[in-house]
Amino acid sequence: MVSPAPYALIFDMDGVLIDNTPYQAKAFQLLFRDLGLTTNARQLLRRLNGMPATNIFKTVFRHPVPDKQLKEYSSQRELLYRVLYWDKRRETPGLSAFLRAARTAGFKIGLGTSSPPETISYIIDHLDLRQYFDVVVGKEDVDKGKPHAETFVVVAQKLGVPPERCVVFEDAILGEQAAYKAKMRCIGVSSGLKPEEFQAPLRVIKDFRDITPEQVRELLEQNPPVPKPSKEMAKREYMKL
Structure with a gap:
C-alpha cells in the first residue's frame, strides 16, 4: 500500500511571518x-x-x-x-517554535509571497528563517501575483504535494482567495483583519502560539471541502478607494 503524500504548510510572508x-x-x-x-x-x-x-x-x-x-x-x-x-524586524510570536515542531512532525513547508527576492531576503535571512523552508517562491518565480492562484500552485508543485494536502497561512482577503483558487484550504492570521472578515478559513489565529502542527493535522484530516472563491469578495476588494 502506497503511503499518502505528506501534508504541506504554505506561508505568506508579510503579515504572517512578520507583523509589518x-x-x-x-x-x-x-x-x-x-x-x-x-x-x-x-x-x-x-x-x-x-x-x-x-x-x-x-x-x-x-x-x-x-x-x-x-x-x-x-x-x-x-x-x-x-x-x-x-x-x-521581528518574527510573529511563536513562529520559529511552530516551524521547528512542524518539521519534526513531518510537514513540508513552503513560502509563497508577492515580494521580490531582495525583499524576501531582507526578512527571512535577517531573521534566520530560511532554514525552515523547503521551498521559497516569490514575485520573480510566477507570471501572475495574488489573488491569482499561481504562487501557491508553484509552491505545492515544488514541494511535490497535491493541493488537497496543503494549507495556506494568510492574513489578507485576496491571499485567502488565491488559496481557494489553488484548491487549498486556509488558516487566517488576524494581524490586519478581524476574524469575521475572512471568507471561510479552517481557523483564525492571532499568532503561532495559538495553534500547534498537531492541531493543523487534525483540521486537515477532517477533510473539509475547499471553499469556492468568492467572486463578490474579490470584486469588492478591487474597488477604487
Whole structure:
C-alpha cells in the first residue's frame, strides 16, 4: 500500500511571518502624500494586501500610468518601507517554535509571497528563517501575483504535494482567495483583519502560539471541502478607494 503524500504548510510572508502591515501602510502613505494622492493607505491595504505593489498602485490612479513609472513608485515605496522597518524586524510570536515542531512532525513547508527576492531576503535571512523552508517562491518565480492562484500552485508543485494536502497561512482577503483558487484550504492570521472578515478559513489565529502542527493535522484530516472563491469578495476588494 502506497503511503499518502505528506501534508504541506504554505506561508505568506508579510503579515504572517512578520507583523509589518502598519509599516507597509506608512510607506505607501508617505509616497501618496508626495504624489498628491489622498488615498488612505491603511484602508487600501485592508482590501488589497497581498498583491504586488505595482498592482496596488494601479488602483489609486484615475488615469493610466506606464508600467515603468509604476515600478519606480514601487521601488520608492520599498525603500521607504525598509527604512521605517529596519529596526523593527521581528518574527510573529511563536513562529520559529511552530516551524521547528512542524518539521519534526513531518510537514513540508513552503513560502509563497508577492515580494521580490531582495525583499524576501531582507526578512527571512535577517531573521534566520530560511532554514525552515523547503521551498521559497516569490514575485520573480510566477507570471501572475495574488489573488491569482499561481504562487501557491508553484509552491505545492515544488514541494511535490497535491493541493488537497496543503494549507495556506494568510492574513489578507485576496491571499485567502488565491488559496481557494489553488484548491487549498486556509488558516487566517488576524494581524490586519478581524476574524469575521475572512471568507471561510479552517481557523483564525492571532499568532503561532495559538495553534500547534498537531492541531493543523487534525483540521486537515477532517477533510473539509475547499471553499469556492468568492467572486463578490474579490470584486469588492478591487474597488477604487
